[in-house]
Amino acid sequence: MGITKTQIFDQRQNELAQLFKILGHPARIAILQYISKQNACICNDLVEEIGLAQATISQHLKELKSIGLLKGEIEGKSMCYCIDIDRWNTLQKNLNSFFNTTKMNCC
Amino acid sequence: MGITKTQIFDQRQNELAQLFKILGHPARIAILQYISKQNACICNDLVEEIGLAQATISQHLKELKSIGLLKGEIEGKSMCYCIDIDRWNTLQKNLNSFFNTTKMNCC
DNA sequence: CTTTATTATCGTAATATTGCGATATAATAA
């Protein structure tokens, strides 16, 4: 017990849930907001800005990368993490599609 | 360690993350989709439809209620859980507002 | 009142997530 039974749900349900799940942490929300404000970003800024340890920030960045929301480029000896706007717009469409189709026909 | 440091984030970040988090489970996505299809719903249907134990479904319903997405009315000896459309629309607006403001000014 | 049906809650085991120190890796600087 304890493991999520992904096999009893369809792919769309699992993918949608995974997206929501990754967005479901305040640090990751804050990271996205901060990167957006900066127009560019290096991870080290985030450590000071957010107030979590460097290892923890790095882990959150990895999760945001896992759903394609962030892309990172090496820039000298630091990383430039940016929001992938195409992916961002696609995600927004997916979520809206879920919201719009699900509210239909409800009592 | 292990506990999310909600105190270092602001209220909006925590609330937004909480919404995403609750939506971040395939069973809860499936529950919302099923209720939407039915126009009404009793929990017992969900147990057969989703394929999780009754106790588990009940727990997921409770979480969806906790963010106001579902409202439940007693109907005879069973419950009628419905999507709260007003709340649903508000949530959708909140998420879109996050998506729209965050993608601005990004590199 | 007793039975039956439906949902909620409790307790618990299994697994996942969060956070961080320590360390590895990689690139530039001296």
Add this chain to the structure above:
DNA sequence: TTATTATATCGCAATATTACGATAATAAAG
């Protein structure tokens, strides 16, 4: 080469989530 700086990964401890059986609570039916 040897520092220095920035980021990633490993390993672990603390906490949270998921799932379910057992049981409680509630309401209708007999």
